[in-house]
Amino acid sequence: MPENIKICPGYRFAGVHCGLKPGEALDLALLLSDCPAVAAAVFTKNRFPAAPVLYGRRQLAEGSDLRAVMINSGNANACTGHQGEVDVLTVVEVLAAALKLSPAEIFISSTGVIGEPFPVTTVLKGVEPLVSGLEGEALPKADLAAAARAIMTTDQVPKTVGIEIETSQGLVTLTGLAKGAGMIHPDMATMLAYLLTDAEIDRQTWQAMLQRVVDKSFNRISVDGDMSTNDTVLALANGVSGCYLTSSSDLEALEGGLLQIARELAFMIVKDGEGATKVVEIKVVRALNIDAAEKICRAVANSALVKTAFFGQDANWGRIIAAVGYAGVKINPELVNINFDQIRVVTGGVRDPLYQEEDGAAVLRQPEFMVKIDLQSGEDEFTLLTSDLTHEYISINADYRS
Amino acid sequence: MPENIKICPGYRFAGVHCGLKPGEALDLALLLSDCPAVAAAVFTKNRFPAAPVLYGRRQLAEGSDLRAVMINSGNANACTGHQGEVDVLTVVEVLAAALKLSPAEIFISSTGVIGEPFPVTTVLKGVEPLVSGLEGEALPKADLAAAARAIMTTDQVPKTVGIEIETSQGLVTLTGLAKGAGMIHPDMATMLAYLLTDAEIDRQTWQAMLQRVVDKSFNRISVDGDMSTNDTVLALANGVSGCYLTSSSDLEALEGGLLQIARELAFMIVKDGEGATKVVEIKVVRALNIDAAEKICRAVANSALVKTAFFGQDANWGRIIAAVGYAGVKINPELVNINFDQIRVVTGGVRDPLYQEEDGAAVLRQPEFMVKIDLQSGEDEFTLLTSDLTHEYISINADYRS
Numbered sequence: 001m002p003e004n005i006k007i008c009p010g011y012r013f014a015g016v017h018c019g020l021k022p023g024e025a026l027d028l029a030l031l032l033s034d035c036p037a038v039a040a041a042v043f044t045k046n047r048f049p050a051a052p053v054l055y056g057r058r059q060l061a062e063g064s065d066l067r068a069v070m071i072n073s074g075n076a077n078a079c080t081g082h083q084g085e086v087d088v089l090t091v092v093e094v095l096a097a098a099l100k101l102s103p104a105e106i107f108i109s110s111t112g113v114i115g116e117p118f119p120v121t122t123v124l125k126g127v128e129p130l131v132s133g134l135e136g137e138a139l140p141k142a143d144l145a146a147a148a149r150a151i152m153t154t155d156q157v158p159k160t161v162g163i164e165i166e167t168s169q170g171l172v173t174l175t176g177l178a179k180g181a182g183m184i185h186p187d188m189a190t191m192l193a194y195l196l197t198d199a200e201i202d203r204q205t206w207q208a209m210l211q212r213v214v215d216k217s218f219n220r221i222s223v224d225g226d227m228s229t230n231d232t233v234l235a236l237a238n239g240v241s242g243c244y245l246t247s248s249s250d251l252e253a254l255e256g257g258l259l260q261i262a263r264e265l266a267f268m269i270v271k272d273g274e275g276a277t278k279v280v281e282i283k284v285v286r287a288l289n290i291d292a293a294e295k296i297c298r299a300v301a302n303s304a305l306v307k308t309a310f311f312g313q314d315a316n317w318g319r320i321i322a323a324v325g326y327a328g329v330k331i332n333p334e335l336v337n338i339n340f341d342q343i344r345v346v347t348g349g350v351r352d353p354l355y356q357e358e359d360g361a362a363v364l365r366q367p368e369f370m371v372k373i374d375l376q377s378g379e380d381e382f383t384l385l386t387s388d389l390t391h392e393y394i395s396i397n398a399d400y401r402s
Numbered sequence: 403m404p405e406n407i408k409i410c411p412g413y414r415f416a417g418v419h420c421g422l423k424p425g426e427a428l429d430l431a432l433l434l435s436d437c438p439a440v441a442a443a444v445f446t447k448n449r450f451p452a453a454p455v456l457y458g459r460r461q462l463a464e465g466s467d468l469r470a471v472m473i474n475s476g477n478a479n480a481c482t483g484h485q486g487e488v489d490v491l492t493v494v495e496v497l498a499a500a501l502k503l504s505p506a507e508i509f510i511s512s513t514g515v516i517g518e519p520f521p522v523t524t525v526l527k528g529v530e531p532l533v534s535g536l537e538g539e540a541l542p543k544a545d546l547a548a549a550a551r552a553i554m555t556t557d558q559v560p561k562t563v564g565i566e567i568e569t570s571q572g573l574v575t576l577t578g579l580a581k582g583a584g585m586i587h588p589d590m591a592t593m594l595a596y597l598l599t600d601a602e603i604d605r606q607t608w609q610a611m612l613q614r615v616v617d618k619s620f621n622r623i624s625v626d627g628d629m630s631t632n633d634t635v636l637a638l639a640n641g642v643s644g645c646y647l648t649s650s651s652d653l654e655a656l657e658g659g660l661l662q663i664a665r666e667l668a669f670m671i672v673k674d675g676e677g678a679t680k681v682v683e684i685k686v687v688r689a690l691n692i693d694a695a696e697k698i699c700r701a702v703a704n705s706a707l708v709k710t711a712f713f714g715q716d717a718n719w720g721r722i723i724a725a726v727g728y729a730g731v732k733i734n735p736e737l738v739n740i741n742f743d744q745i746r747v748v749t750g751g752v753r754d755p756l757y758q759e760e761d762g763a764a765v766l767r768q769p770e771f772m773v774k775i776d777l778q779s780g781e782d783e784f785t786l787l788t789s790d791l792t793h794e795y796i797s798i799n800a801d802y803r804s
Contacts, residue, residue, distance in 0.1 A: 048727035048735050048751065079723050079735075081752035114720025115753055229724050304706065304795075312800030318516025321481050322631050325450035333450050333481075349450065350483035351517055391796050393706075398714030398792075 006162035007140040008175035008196045010034045010240030014133035015146030018126025020074025020112070020119065026150035028126040029071045031194060032134055036065035036105065037238035038200075040207040042214045044231035050078035051118070052108040053230060055088045059107065063203065066236060067105040069194060070095055070130070071151045073179070076190065077110040077118040078229035087120040094124050098131045109232050111153055111179065111190040148177040151192055154396050155179050159268040165257040167250040169243035172199040174254075176261040180221075180269030190228040191218060193265055199254055200239030202246070209255050210235045217262035221270050222301040222386040233262075270385045275392025278310050281370040285381040292329040293382035296373060299327035300386075307389035315360030317345045324373060335376040341369050408564035409542040410577035410598045412436045412642030416535035417548030420528025422476025422514065422521065428552035430528040431473045433596060434536055438467035438507065439640035440602070442609035444616045446633035452480035453520070454510040455632060457490045461509065465605065468638060469507035471596060472497055472532070473553045475581070478592065479512040479520040480631035489522040496526050500533045511634050513555055513581065513592040549579060553594055556583040556798050561670040567659040569652045571645035574601040576656075578663040582623075582671030592630040593620060595667055601656055602641030604648070611657050612637045619664035623672050624703040624788040635664075672787045677794025680712050683772040687783040694731040695784035698775065701729035702788075709791035717762030719747045726775060737778040743771050 012032045020027040041060050043053050070091070077084045088108055096103040110118070133143070148158035162175040178193035195210070214233050235258070245254055271279050282301045287293035300306055303323040309316040317338055324336065338346035340363040345355050363369050414434045422429040443462045445455050472493070479486045490510055498505040512520070535545070550560035564577040580595035597612070616635050637660070647656055673681050684703045689695035702708055705725040711718040719740055726738065740748035742765040747757050765771050 046724060046727040047729075047731075047733050048723055076720070079720060079748070079752055081736075081750070113718075114724060115748075116720075117753075229720075229727060304791075308796055308800050311796065314800065316515075318478070318481060318518075318631075321450055322448060322516060325448040325631060327449075329449075331449050334483075346481070346517075348483070350481055351519075389706075389796065391793050394710055394713065394791065394793050394796060398710050398716065 005141065005160060006164050006173050006175060007144060008162065008173040009198045010238045011175070011196050012134050013140070013143040013147040014130050015143070015148070015150030016126050016129045016133060018072070019122045020072055026146055027072060027074045028123065028130055029147040029150035030130045030134065031069040031147060031196070032099070033067050033236060033238040035238050035240060036067055037236035038203050038206055039066045039107070040203070040210040040235045042211060042233045044228055046229045048079055048229050050076055050110060050230040051080055051084035051088045052077055052110045053232060054085060055092075056107060056109070056232065059104065062104070064104040066107050067101050068095065068099055069107040069109070069234065071109040071111070071192065072123055073151050073153050074112040075110060075116055075118055076112045076114045076230050079115040080118050084118050087118040090120055091123055094127055098127050107234060109192050109230065111151065111192055111230055114229060144175070144177065151177070151179045153179065153190065154274050156272050159265055159272070161261045161264045163257055163261060165253050167199070167243055167245055167253050168247060169245060169250065170241060172197060172241050172243050172245070172254065172257070174257045174261050176265050178265040178269060180272060190230040191269065192231070193218060193233045193262070195233070195235040195258060195261060197237045197254070197258070198239065198241035199237050200241070200244040201237045201254065205251065206235060206237055209251070209258060213255065213259045213262050216259060217266045220384050221266045222298065222384055267385060270387050273387040274396045275390040276387035277367070277390060278388045279368045280310055280386050280388070281383060282386055283370055283372045283381065283383045285372060285374050286378055287375045287380045287382070288378035290380045290382060293380050295329050296324050296327040296375075297382045297384045299323045300371065300373065301384040302386070304389055307386065310364065310388035311390045313361060313364045315340065315345070315357060315364050317360070320371060320373070321346065321349070331375055332377060337374040337376065339372040339374070340364065407543065407562060408566050408575050408577060409546060410564065410575040411600045412640045413577070413598050414536050415542065415545040415549040416532050417545070417550070417552030418528050418531045418535060420474070421524045422474055428548055429474060429476045430525065430532055431549040431552035432532045432536065433471040433549060433598070434501070435469050435638060435640040437640050437642060438469055439638035440605050440608050441468045441509070442605070442612040442637045444613060444635045446630055448631045450481055450631050452478055452512060452632040453482055453486035453490045454479055454512045455634060456487060458509060458511070458634065461506065464506070466506040468509050469503050470497065470501055471509040471511070471636065473511040473513070473594065474525055475553050475555050476514040477512060477518055477520055478514045478516045478632050481517040482520050486520050489520040492522055493525055496529055500529050509636060511594050511632065513553065513594055513632055516631055546577070546579065553579070553581045555581065555592065556676050557581050558674050561667055561674065563663045563666045565659055565663060567655050569601070569645050569647055569655050570649060571647060571652065572643060574599060574643050574645050574647070574656065574659070576659045576663050578667050580667040580671060583674060583676050592632040593671060594633070595620060595635045595664070597635070597637040597660060597663060599639045599656070599660070600641065600643035601639050602643070602646040603639045603656065607653065608637060608639055611653070611660060615657065615661045615664050618661060619668045622786050623668045624700065624786055669787060672789050675789040676798045677792040678789035679769070679792060680790045681770045682712055682788050682790070683785060684788055685772055685774045685783065685785045687774060687776050688780055689777050689782045689784070690780035692782045692784060695782050697731050698726050698729040699784045699786045701725045702773070702775065703786040704788070706791055709788065712766065712790035713792045715763060715766045717742065717747070717759060717766050719762070722773060722775070723748065723751070733777055734779060739776040739778065741774040741776070742766065
């Protein structure tokens with residue numbers, strides 16, 4: 001974790017091992033706000049929402065402020081039917097009692113294997129150590145790191161970020177943690193993200209702001225944040241800074257900060273994609289409209305052949321142009337230009353006369369680079385982050401449950 | 403090649419090495435009909451159609467009968483601009499002169515790397531050996547095998563099929579050859595297929611028949627036949643059997659035979675998908691309409707996580723249900739049942755109470771099996787063949803050009 005990460009005042013964190021993961025791996029996390037926090041959330045659109053998602057949706061609809069969030073890895077509590085929903089209620093009640101809170105103040109997330117019965121007694125065993133972990137001397141950074149580690153599934157590294165922003169009311173902190181992994185759209189690796197601030201903000205404003213930020217961050221990575229049965233982005237604002245933000249300039253500052261931490265977490269998710277060795281920005285510019293730009297962007301970013309070529313550091317632009325061609329968007333092939341970073345590769349739909357294979361290959365050897373597709377037919381653009389597709393991806397996913 | 407393959411009378415085949423592939427690998431194929439053949443074709447819908455596809459479309463639109471088809475592997479002549487189109491004309495003219503045919507009777511296909519200049523002089527060097535290969539003693543099976551081998555790219559095995567059917571006019575033969583490989587939809591591995599018969603048939607009837615057959619065969623595999631820059635299915639009917647088929651029962655028999663050879667070739671393409679070790683039939687039944695059935699079928703068949711679980715022989719039905727959930731179709735999760743062959747895995751959206759993991763795993767250990775998804779909400783169904791996603795896929799595609 002970076003040394004200079006800012007930990008949002010008024011929140012405490014804990015991560016313990018309750019037995020969902022083998023060995024002693026952390027598998028149960030708790031985030032606690034010292035006072036009721038205004039909550040906003042964006043959930044998966046999958047038609048098989050997991051039990052905690054069903055519960056969380058109802059809870060957010062009721063509009064109660066939140067105090068605690070408990071997240072388990074190792075089991076998704078998805079496709080578990082009525083029993084899964086009963087298990088969520090049990091967990092909420094036990095945690096509420098342990099924390100002396102109302103059940104309505106507790107939020108639950110789960111990530112892991114789909115369709116296995118939820119091991120509720122194992123999870124309940126973790127509640128007492130988790131709660132006692134909040135007492136005693138606070139070590140905010142270590143505790144945040146433990147919580148971030150406890151929500152990991154196939155992630156290789158925990159993902160946290162924290163910044164401060166200036167507002168007219170004073171300094172406000174934003175801290176985030178997330179888990180991701182899984183790299184091919186449209187697919188189902190669960191993405192969970194928790195964005196915390198000590199600002200005070202109106203509930204409707206906070207929800208609208210979160211939706212805009214998610215659309216520009218987690219929905220711009222080809223991991224399919226919105227497609228797993230469990231995906232959840234939760235944002236809490238507990239107001240302990242005393243900064244009640246209402247002016248448009250303060251709200252802009254907050255939204256800018258929220259977008260910054262969301263984008264940093266999204267970048268970390270792509271970088272830590274299953275087996276990924278590269279982060280590639282796919283940028284479609286001068287499209288007729290945003291919808292066309294997005295379709296082309298997603299076709300390229302999600303092409304297994306393109307992603308495998310990135311892994312092979314093979315400047316195989318033919319695969320990119322083929323993906324542009326099957327994206328389902330009317331284009332003029334003779335106007336299409338493609339750049340790898342500053343290197344012009346394709347001009348007017350054919351190889352640029354000055355392009356040297358070695359120049360393109362040099363770009364692809366970098367751990368991060370950009371593929372820019374210029375359609376020369378309008379003014380709209382769209383950008384996505386994607387990763388490469390590697391042997392490691394196959395190994396991770398062929399053996400996930402064994 | 404199976405011993406009992408039927409070679410369609412009135413066609414000759416040849417395959418030679420002209421220098422597009424390394425070593426002495428065959429890379430140029432010729433199919434010659436002894437008399438003008440009625441032609442039908444289905445081409446890629448990619449927005450960057452390759453030069454031979456542009457040429458072929460015009461040619462078919464003009465309606466001339468065909469005598470010869472030349473196919474090269476090693477270079478797709480795609481995204482090659484005006485020069486690529488000029489190169490097609492050059493090749494057609496040289497071949498027409500060598501065969502003493504009209505250029506209008508020559509059909510051309512290319513497959514291989516996209517965006518490299520078309521090595522026209524290399525291809526022309528192959529014309530003379532190719533044409534002389536047709537003379538001398540005919541060895542139809544060996545020659546068909548050579549042609550099928552010459553059109554391979556990442557294919558591991560040549561793909562040919564031949565059957566006879568009874569008609570009221572007598573015996574008619576159907577012979578096919580194809581190349582495929584590449585296993586992830588939507589993507590760009592080129593699919594080429596040539597379906598030949600000695601029946602005589604009206605041109606419009608032949609074209610309509612081919613379109614129906616392609617929709618039920620090559621468009622039912624998750625290889626994306628219709629999405630590469632070069633995909634082509636060409637059907638020729640040269641009438642040398644003397645059987646002019648016009649009655650509805652004869653046309654039905656022909657269409658049945660055409661569908662049979664197309665499906666067999668499609669199956670071979672999936673089985674030989676890049677690195678594939680399994681062929682899996684995904685069948686969605688009792689959907690509200692065909693569109694819904696197809697969307698769900700494709701979401702499951704194209705999921706990298708599902709395909710990787712097949713490779714791992716992991717009965718991870720949660721990934722299947724998650725793909726059903728993000729297919730963009732309104733469903734009732736509580737009605738969804740899933741079978742692996744005869745084993746009921748999911749009942750009403752949750753794990754079947756009698757399901758044993760070992761039973762599901764036993765199905766997945768087979769080289770071929772079926773995943774049936776029963777939506778219990780209508781009467782329509784859709785079926786696709788798919789394969790698993792393996793380490794070998796990554797190796798093949800990361801290093802394709804090196």
